[in-house]
Amino acid sequence: MSGAARQVVARVLAGRGAQARESATVYAPANIALVKYWGKRDEALNLPVTGSLSISLGPLGSHVTLGRGAGATDDAMWLNGEALPAESSFARRASAYLDLFRPAADFRFELRARNTVPTAAGFASSASGFAALAKAVDALFGWGLTERELSILARLGSGSAARSLADGFVEWHAGVAADGMDSFAERLAVTWPELRVGALVVSAAEKAVGSRAGMRQTVETCEFYREWPARVARDLADLKGALAKKDFAALGAVAEGNALAMHALMAATRPPLVYALPETVAAMRSIWAARGAGMALWFTMDAGPNVKLLFEAKDEADVRALFPGVQVVAPFAGEDKL
Secondary structure (H helix, E strand, O other): OOHHHHHHHHHHOOOOOOOOOOEEEEEEEEEEEEEOOOOEEEOOOOEEOOOEEEEEEEEEEEEEEEEEOOOOOOOEEEEOOEEEOOOOHHHHHHHHHHHHHOOOOOOOEEEEEEEOOOOOOOOOHHHHHHHHHHHHHHHHHOOOOOHHHHHHHHHHHOHHHHHHOOOOEEEEOOOOOOOOOOOOEEEOOOOOOOEEEEEEOOOOOOOOOOHHHHHHHHHHHOOOHHHHHHHHHHHHHHHHHHHHHOOHHHHHHHHHHHHHHHHHHHHOOOOOOOOOOHHHHHHHHHHHHHHHOOOOOEEEOOOOOOEEEEEEHHHHHHHHHHOOOOEEEEOOOOEEEO
């Protein structure tokens, strides 16, 4: 992690000690952005060019137990019950993040993580993972950080992790400060008990091009990128209007249009970034056909081939009939509908 990231941590933790408990267990939900950010103004601090707005996915997320490890040289890491070598991608990223909070050079962490979303497949497993890590470090050392402070720390691990500290609708403010202290996420005072999100897994394989590298390519090579910030600003305003009015058709239209616009940017990147698979396009066409026949069904997609369906409880049976095996989440019900 960069020196700038360490300075942010020092500011957030100023005046707080580092006496570790034996262990701490926490959970953070995955989230899907209904209005996306794509592109960073500062990669070291994960500061976005634009704001974004997401819905958290309740029981789909990351469970983390963090404690003091017994190893002499490396942190001990487990992911989904499997011990990981120190050189694995997950272990390297997690240890680099934990370095920001390591109270002494010889302090070793033991981390056990379990994801209930496919890892690195476009379902924000890294977001929920780093949000859970931030919460776990806070709980382990007993700092009592605020949600805003936690979102700033989580963002240092993965940008969209800033949005995975809270349930419900969450807005991540892009901020303008160079140090990123005004770039944080906060939950919105909006509930929508009828809302359903369907997770349609097309592929659980890791992406050939990760989001960080993909964003950089788009910012550097896509000639249409200069139009993106204005598009996001309009979409954020329209989505907030839809939330205020509980206008589901408007919510779906904004989310789907924003996702398609982001993927258009990716396709116009050099070399092109195309995350969709044939099965992805087939699902999109099925959604459009169903909507043409009168079903209130929309979708969104992040940087991956998987499709997230947006609908209301009254249409759940029809959605399940159209997409057998879809995993349905009720974000405001406190439990998933499997």
